[in-house]
Amino acid sequence: MPWPQTLIAAILAALLAAAGAGCGEEGESGAGDPDAPSGAEGITVYSGRIPPEIGPLIDLYEQRSGKDIEVRFGETAALAAQIVEEGENSPADVFFAQDAGALGAIEAEGRFEQLPAATLERVPARFRSRAGEWVGTSGRARVIAYGEDVDPDDLPDSVLDLTGEEWQGRVGWAPINGSFQAFITAMRLTEGEDVARDFVEGMLANGVQPYENNIAIRDAIAAGEIDVGLINHYYVAQAKAEDPDYPVEIHFPPNDLGSMVNVAGAGVLAGSDQVGEAEAFVDFLLSREAQEFFAGSTEEYPLIDGVAPDRSLIPLDEIPHPALDLSRIDDLEGTLELLQSSGAL
Amino acid sequence: MVAAVAALPAAYLVIVCADDVGATVETILRSRTLEMTLRSAGLAAAVTATTVAVAVPLAFLTTRTTLPGARAWATLLSLPIVIPSYVGAYTYVAALGPSGMLQDLLEPLGIERLPGIYGFGGAWLVLSLFTYPLVLITVRSAIVRLDPRLEEAALVAGRSRPEVFRTVTLPQLRPAIGAGGLLVALYVLSDFGAVSLLRFQSFTREIYISFQSSFDRGATAALGLVLVALTLALLALYTRTRRQGGYYRSSPGAARPPRPAPLGRWRWPAIGACSLLAALALALPLGVLLYWAGKGIGDAVDWGSVGTAAWHSLLAGGLAAAVAAVAAITISLLTVRYPSPASRLLERAGYAGYALPGIVVALALVFFGTRIALPLYQTLAMLVVALAIHFLPLAIAAISASLLQVPPRLEEAARTLGRGPVATFATVTGPLAAPGVAAGAALVLLYAVKELPATLLLAPAEFQTLATQVWTETTFGQYGGAAIPALVLVLVAAPPLYLLSGEAVHE
Structure with missing residues (x-):
């Protein structure tokens, strides 16, 4: 069967020629473009x-x-x-x-x-x-996103209340996500280690559903898989841009880091x-x-x-913005340790 | 030289870990590391066993029987290989998630939640569905190169067909099955996207957490080393599949195509099984993609940019396939014809680049690229080398399995008759191993076009590929926009797969 080599050779030659031509084109257009600033590379x-x-x-x-x-x-x-x-x-x-x-x-x-x-x-x-x-x-603010089945009046004033019995199995979070981890780090810094640990463990005991990222949480709320989720505020706006009837809304819990910026x-x-x-x-x-x-x-x-x-x-x-230094939320090791030892990650 | 370049990712890990040996040892010895290693190994074992069980019978069905439309089936059932596993996982979550599309359909029947796509079961199903073509392609190309005379001799000698299959055919295919299975197992170890969407805690996820969350390159590298060790262990296992015996035909002359086995009444169950597989691995994900594309079509699709991206994908992928094929031929010739501890080490070092997550391979090349090849850094050449290194084992597996089937006596005869080593390769070895080389190159191409992390870090600036477009759109949450480049990715990959499947069909 002689064709494979011929074919491979032909494809190779074509690719190389095209690659060469492509480089040539770029070079020419760069040189010939009257708008290009002379000398200064961007x-x-x-x-x-x-x-x-x-x-x-x-x-x-x-x-x-x-x-x-x-x-x-x-x-x-x-x-x-x-x-x-x-x-x-x-x-x-x-x-x-x-x-x-x-x-x-x-x-x-x-x-x-x-x-x-x-x-x-x-x-x-x-x-x-x-x-x-x-x-x-x-x-970007952290918010509580909620779906159609939730009465806005029932939403908590503090994200810490999501460990309550009425939210059993209804909440989603994304422990692997950077924004979420920054949020937990901020909680450790402003509310203390104990509050943060109680929150994480309480959420786990309450059957919180883990997702990959903010978008996955948002979509799960829209699909009715969960009722509320912890995400960044603008993801919902993006979905509404694609579909104005997108069935998810956002809530800024007035009391604490639930809406950390x-x-x-x-x-x-x-x-x-x-x-x-x-x-x-x-x-x-x-x-x-x-x-x-x-x-x-x-x-x-x-x-x-x-x-x-x-x-x-x-x-x-x-x-509300507690005295929080964003420069310090790169200190994530303690957060990872907390999430891993509690079984969230 | 080739192998030295291929070993760069492993070298990078060693260099980073050497910075702080204490921390490395501590990371490796954590009980969590062991737990995650076992979980990933378990998943890899389950997926590998499943893919072999599905793909080997399928390979026979599409080469050795009167299955109607065998070549079309072979192409169709190889296609899932081009669906990036994270895209596959997305579509499965959308379709079969607790409140996915299927649940929507079943809602009138009172079903409010579907059980378990998340966790081990989902990861096992999805990864199996999108990796079995690796075994299918390697095994099919090996079946075609089998000498039917051995089997015929056994039949004439009075053995029954099943017995011949077990004692003659299957043993000859062991290297190909081993190679395909190895590729599946290593892919599962390196996969991050699918396991993560399906919420299976795996070893790669651990690597991503350490790298993404704490920007801790030391821990990332230490965990990477564990993955390399796991790879070496798997390779040792694989080497056993091709240890004893020759796999080449003993006498000269062209292999004659065997007479296909008539399926008779079994035709219908066979077609049914193929259809079921096509439905799960192809129709379902493509259906979901089409549905999303349909929803997104309201927004104007920028076909020009999709076209450019398709061209970029093919350009980088094609060049990477060519480079990887040449490198793999060199390495395979060494290991098959001149097996020695040194040549085996070379081959194995190359596998590290495949079992590691793409981001680790990419960072290794960033490290070396900015230090020893700065003029090439972030050029097309750099990207091509990165893709070739990352997917080299795909080519090695296919090519070394086919070289094993070339009788060394033919080469020796050519050399005795005065041909040089290069001429011998060009006129004897090359043509005989051609189907394997083509299969290897095609595999590299197919994986290169869907590669993401290395492309993002190493391509020339603003060099968009189909994979980066899918990424941009999903990052922005626009599934409609993501579905179109994803569908084009499948279309682009179909022709090489069709050519590949043609290899196995004799008019």
Whole structure:
């Protein structure tokens, strides 16, 4: 049977030719593009936020500044690990992460540049690194999501009440998820180890259902598999964008960390050869336009003064915020130990 | 050299662990590590046994019998291999979850909750359904290369058909079954997406927790080393399947296709079994995907970007398949023709890259790429090398099983007649082993097109593939948008599978 080699050879030749042609094209278009800034290579952003959550902003910035931005999309934790492994040779200039924990981990590795005070001061102190190495760009609140079968009046004022008998087997959580773990870490820091342990163990004894992530919880509520779940506030808004009748609503428990606010944020990497450009981009993320984009398209909380969140959300100031330092919620070992020894993980 | 590159992931783990040996030992010795190892090993054993039990009879049915539409069945039933196991798991949860689509249908009958897709049972079912084609493809390509004369001789000598099957046919297929089973077992060990969606606590999940939650590279690497050790143990087991005896034909001449066994009345149960499998492994997940795609079709689908992504997937996957095939031929020739402790070690080092979760392999290449190959870092070449390393064992398994069936005497004759080693390979060994090489390359291609973590970390910036599109959309919770690239992934993979199945059919 002579065909396999011939075929393989032909496919190989075609692929190589195409790869060559592809490179050629890119080279040409780069050189011939009149809009391309001469000499200045654009910055590279490692983004834990996916294209729909950031793409339009990148386009806008490119138009404005005339500079090219290269974006590498990935999962926040994977990108953080990648930056650490790359060390000094990292091609990244900016790390745009989905949660403060990953930013804290990069800060702890000493891989961030100090940000300019003007950028930092655009957001309240509780939404940025204490050392000024990263800054929050949008806020996400922990909420109790609930389904059609739940009377909103029955919802608890505190997430701690979900260990009560009436919630037996009706609650979902995602112990493997970063946002959830940040929430438990925050609970340990503000309410104490004992409260956090009692909560986790109480939930387990109450038949809490474990899910993979926020979206899985949300979908399980919609399907009627569970009645309530602990998730980030904007996931429901996203589902409603696809289907206005999506049968899940959100509740901000007024009393405690049930609606703790975490941030997505960004920092400039040490070793960037374009620190100025990178800083300008981070600053742009805190511009009015960018903040309005976060508020409108992803329904997150804008963090600068003068931009209001979506009307369906309670104002950021009304969410109780205990003295919680987001820089410290990268301390996850105790949380993992708690989740593992109690059997949640 | 080839094997040294293939061993990079394992080398990376050793380097990271050497940073803090005490912590490494502590992590490895935790009772939790042992518990999770046993759980994963149990799942791997169950899935492997199931896939062999399903795929070996199927391989015979589609090569050696008068099953109507044998080639079409073979293609169709190999297709589940292209459904990423996490996508498969998603669709199964959607369809068979406690309040999934099936429960919706049964609701009028008063059924409010379905039992147990979550846990061991679900993980076992879903992983079996999406990995059995590994055994099917390897075993089918081996059956085609069997010399029917041995079986005929046994029949003439008065043995019954079942006896011939047991004593002549099956033993000759042992290396192929072993190779396919090994690939399944290692895949199960490395899988994260499916087990995690189906809520089965596995070893890989432990690795992800340590890496994702505490950004602790030391613990991640230590657990990775345990996985490498487990892989080596499995490999030792596998080597036993091909220890004794020759698997090649003893006399020269072309293998003659055997006369297919008439199925007669058994045709209908056979078709029924094939249909059932196709329904579970293909129709159900594709049906769910189509349903989601239908719901999402209201939003404009950007076909241009899906097309580009499909091209990128094929480009990276095709090149990775070619690189892996060449590397695997080199390694397999060494281990099959010149077995020695050194050559065996080379082969085994290569398997580490397959049993480790993609993210660990990707980080290993990030580590080495930025230190010793910076100009190549995050180029297409880098991605191709990463994919080739990750899936090299798929090619080795298929190719070494087929090289075992090439009689060394033919090669020796060619050499005696004055041909050099390269010419001998090109004119004798290569053509005889071609079906195995094609199968190996196709397997690498099929796995490379659905690979995610390494693609995200190592591809050129903004190099979207079908897998990254599926990821983007599911991350955003848009199943409608995710379903379309997932369906295209299946379409793209169908032609190579069809060609592959044609190998086994004689007009």
